[in-house]
Amino acid sequence: xxxxxxxxxxxxxxxxxxxxxxxxxxxxxxxxxxxxxxxxxxxxxxxxxxxxxxxxxxxxxxxxxxxxxxxxxxxxxxxxxxxxxxxxxxxxxxxxxxxxxxxxxxxxxxxxxxxxxxxxxxxxxxxxxxxxxxxxxxxxxxxxxxxxxxxxxxxxxxxxxxxxxxxxxxxxxxxxxxxxxxxxxxxxxxxxxxxxxxxxxxxxxxxxxxxxxxxxxxxxxxxxxxxxxxxxxxxxxxxxxxxxxxxxxxxxxxxxxxxxxxxxxxxxxxxxxxxxxxxxxxxxxxxxxxxxxxxxxxxxxxxxxxxxxx
Amino acid sequence: xxxxxxxxxxxxxxxxxxxxxxxxxxxxxxxxxxxxxxxxxxxxxxxxxxxxxxxxxxxxxxxxxxxxxxxxxxxxxxxxxxxxxxxxxxxxxxxxxxxxxxxxxxxxxxxxxxxxxxxxxxxxxxxxxxxxxxxxxxxxxxxxxxxxxxxxxxxxxxxxxxxxxxxxxxxxxxxxxxxxxxxxxxxxxxxxxxxxxxxxxxxxxxxxxxxxxxxxxxxxxxxxxxxxxxxxxxxxxxxxxxxxxxxxxxxxxxxxxxxxxxxxxxxxxxxxxxxxxxxxxxxxxxxx
Numbered sequence: 102x103x104x105x106x107x108x109x110x111x112x113x114x115x116x117x118x119x120x121x122x123x124x125x126x127x128x129x130x131x132x133x134x135x136x137x138x139x140x141x142x143x144x145x146x147x148x149x150x151x152x153x154x155x156x157x158x159x160x161x162x163x164x165x166x167x168x169x170x171x172x173x174x175x176x177x178x179x180x181x182x183x184x185x186x187x188x189x190x191x192x193x194x195x196x197x198x199x200x201x202x203x204x205x206x207x208x209x210x211x212x213x214x215x216x217x218x219x220x221x222x223x224x225x226x227x228x229x230x231x232x233x234x235x236x237x238x239x240x241x242x243x244x245x246x247x248x249x250x251x252x253x254x255x256x257x258x259x260x261x262x263x264x265x266x267x268x269x270x271x272x273x274x275x276x277x278x279x280x281x282x283x284x285x286x287x288x289x290x291x292x293x294x295x296x297x298x299x300x301x302x303x304x305x306x307x308x309x310x311x312x313x314x315x316x317x318x319x320x321x322x323x324x325x326x327x328x329x330x331x332x333x334x335x336x337x338x339x340x341x342x343x344x345x346x347x348x349x350x351x352x353x354x355x356x357x358x359x360x361x362x363x364x365x366x367x368x369x370x371x372x373x374x375x376x377x378x379x380x381x382x383x384x385x386x387x388x389x390x391x392x393x394x395x396x397x398x399x400x401x402x403x404x405x406x407x408x409x410x411x
Numbered sequence: 412x413x414x415x416x417x418x419x420x421x422x423x424x425x426x427x428x429x430x431x432x433x434x435x436x437x438x439x440x441x442x443x444x445x446x447x448x449x450x451x452x453x454x455x456x457x458x459x460x461x462x463x464x465x466x467x468x469x470x471x472x473x474x475x476x477x478x479x480x481x482x483x484x485x486x487x488x489x490x491x492x493x494x495x496x497x498x499x500x501x502x503x504x505x506x507x508x509x510x511x512x513x514x515x516x517x518x519x520x521x522x523x524x525x526x527x528x529x530x531x532x533x534x535x536x537x538x539x540x541x542x543x544x545x546x547x548x549x550x551x552x553x554x555x556x557x558x559x560x561x562x563x564x565x566x567x568x569x570x571x572x573x574x575x576x577x578x579x580x581x582x583x584x585x586x587x588x589x590x591x592x593x594x595x596x597x598x599x600x601x602x603x604x605x606x607x608x609x610x611x612x613x614x615x616x617x618x619x620x621x622x623x624x625x626x627x628x629x630x631x632x633x634x635x636x637x638x639x640x641x642x643x644x645x646x647x648x649x650x651x652x653x654x655x656x657x658x659x660x661x662x663x664x665x666x667x668x669x670x671x672x673x674x675x676x677x678x679x680x681x682x683x684x685x686x687x688x689x690x691x692x693x694x695x696x697x698x699x
């Protein structure tokens with residue numbers, strides 16, 4: 102009978118120890134509600150760090166899953182795995198993006214103890230160096246604003262250790278790039294103003310493109326929901342890249358950094374672009390695979406990140 | 412970082428891992444999805460928890476092992492026999508040199524061609540992982556082999572004044588014994604006839620050999636430092652048109668420092684593997 106309350110027992114996935122027994126649970130209860138109940142008896146395991154599954158080695162159940170719809174009897178046995186300390190995505194993004202913004206400026210203004218003392222607070226005589234500062238700062242301010250106002254995250258949290266990993270990556274590379282671009286011995290690009298203008302154009306176009314994609318993805322998903330739909334091109338020409346790739350935001354992001362690398366003619370920037378490209382390709386391929394699995398009618402022409410190639 | 416680890420099944424065959432228990436976990440640098448350790452950008456949407464993906468990678472690896480084609484088995488057997496033979500030749504040459512000359516001076520010069528050939532050939536082990544005929548992750552194999560290549564080509568080959576240091580013999584001996592044990596282990600595993608003493612050797616020799624090898628490598632790099640500083644080799648200074656600089660001296664210092672966190676991790680990982688394989692201990696792995 103649909104209205105009979107169920108019993109829920111929660112066991113540790115590794116030791117099979119009985120951690121919690123919930124006596125009268127409504128069949129319409131969601132996993133999220135069960136997680137909240139579990140937290141009451143084990144307050145150190147807040148819901149974000151709980152992974153509940155039907156099988157100790159199986160996939161995590163989703164917060165929205167309804168108890169009644171799962172293959173359980175009158176007593177549901179759920180296995181618990183601790184995901185470790187969690188931190189919100191927003192917090193991680195803000196921290197990892199604020200760092201480069203600030204760090205780059207330290208080098209740009211030639212704050213003491215970075216370069217020789219005679220250079221303290223001096224200014225570069227190359228226009229491209231000032232332009233690069235504007236571009237780099239714009240890029241990260243854009244990212245911060247997007248984190249606050251544009252992105253809609255599927256997951257609320259990620260493991261705490263990620264913030265250390267991610268910040269090391271972003272902050273480290275920012276410092277490395279900024280050191281050379283703002284160095285008193287910086288050498289401007291070989292082909293001069295022509296090279297800088299072309300690179301700037303690439304950068305601006307790709308930044309606009311990346312932003313357009315972020316807006317398009319946001320519009321796919323209503324506020325507070327976690328629905329997934331196939332993204333399609335809109336009236337905005339920058340979104341027409343959806344015809345050819347699943348993750349044009351990554352495509353544009355790589356393009357921006359290539360533009361920045363050409364603009365500054367700085368090898369560390371090129372290396373940063375390469376590492377970023379590698380990581381984004383892995384994500385794009387994963388996303389592409391998820392799309393193919395979830396949607397039967399997924400457009401076959403699309404590649405993950407590079408049209409026709411990758 | 413010369414990796415004496417025998418836990419990594421780089422170059423190993425299918426049944427190597429089978430008799431050794433489940434495929435050794437990737438280098439414990441990051442337990443999120445394999446291969447992610449190097450790329451440190453944030454895990455985006457759909458970043459599934461590392462545990463699930465590692466577990467499924469293991470299941471996939473088991474499946475792959477069972478389906479290892481005839482061609483792959485033949486190739487890997489040939490490869491492991493060849494490498495066993497190569498390192499045996501190296502060992503014999505080293506012993507003969509010392510017996511004839513009574514000194515280690517000139518030993519490196521006499522065996523360097525053979526060493527370079529066989530150690531460089533081991534780059535193939537990365538390809539083995541890439542094409543999936545060996546269950547180790549590409550990242551782990553890559554780090555292992557790269558550290559050996561680094562030691563051989565970027566230190567002993569390039570910095571001639573240190574070639575007669577005792578520390579060179581130290582790591583050469585450690586590497587030689589390790590590799591002979593490791594490759595013969597893989598060979599016998601592939602042929603499905605693994606004598607217990609080889610398995611025993613593989614999981615016990617490292618206890619001494621690994622620290623000895625690390626000591627040899629660190630002492631060698633340390634001995635090389637003054638020459639690197641004096642000559643400024645492999646270094647680029649500003650200004651230059653690619654706006655980058657590189658100081659090999661500091662690079663070597665950082666490399667030496669990196670042994671501090673990495674060596675204990677790998678050593679204890681191998682000790683755990685040993686307990687699992689030789690004593691059948693069930694070890695509950697740390698959560699992601």
